[in-house]
Amino acid sequence: MKLTSSQPKMSVDNLDLFYGTHQALNKINMNIEAKTITALIGPSGCGKSTFLRTLNRMNDLIDSVSIKGKIYVDGENIYAPETDIVALRKRVGMVFQRPNPFPMSIYENVAYGPRIHGIKKKAILDEIVERSLTQAALWGEVRDRLGKSALGLSGGQQQRLCIARLLAVEPDVLLMDEPTSALDPISTLKVEELTQTLKDKYTIVVVTHNMQQAARISDTTGFFLNGILVETGQTGKIFTNPSDQRTEDYITGRFG
Secondary structure, eight states: OOOOOSSOSEEEEEEEEEETTEEEEEEEEEEEOTTOEEEEEOSTTSSHHHHHHHTTTGGGGSTTEEEEEEEEETTEETTSTTOOHHHHHHHEEEEOSSOOOOSSBHHHHHHHHHHHTTOOOHHHHHHHHHHHHHHTTOHHHHGGGTTSBGGGSOHHHHHHHHHHHHHTTOOSEEEEESTTTTSOHHHHHHHHHHHHHHTTTOEEEEEOSOHHHHHHHOSEEEEEETTEEEEEEEHHHHHHSOSSHHHHHHHTTSOO
């Protein structure tokens, strides 16, 4: 069990989210500790992916969305008016359900973010690309074809490339929205193993429909139902001795 500092990495305070007049999230309160993996589980449409997107303000891209409440990253409210959203999304990056490599070379996919942030020297970019691909457990598979199109990689390799692309800009937090749902079992295992190595350096929040995956990889689990965070706690406790009957009903397959 990791020792955590007194201040959580992220803290969610009375978060409400509306799509127009429809309330999709209701009074969410949650702490996310640094350098841990937090899994978010619950039936389809329960709000877990919507919640994940509030953590780096991706929902701002949807016109009808309105949000009340606060989310703190390292003690700073990311919904404060002065927040630099570009800087926020560099610190709190996201990997999506389906791999979305850019239609360019493997090298250029990883170098893209650092270039955007002003790094131009090839020697530095080379170093970042190798380091990021190594961290994403992909370097050994692609080192001899960095100039080839990323679209030629397998689905699992593409997803690890997307993770490398994220790591290249040195975030603090990795958000993963069902990162293995489009992958085969072997690729899924590689991504799961990767998350275990990455949590030594990063705080990870992962949405998953796969409860076995949540039990395997996470330190903490939150259960969402109808836009409400029913309970959150240590993963072992949530899966073996949940506090709320609704959590037990979902985990044992009585609904959802």
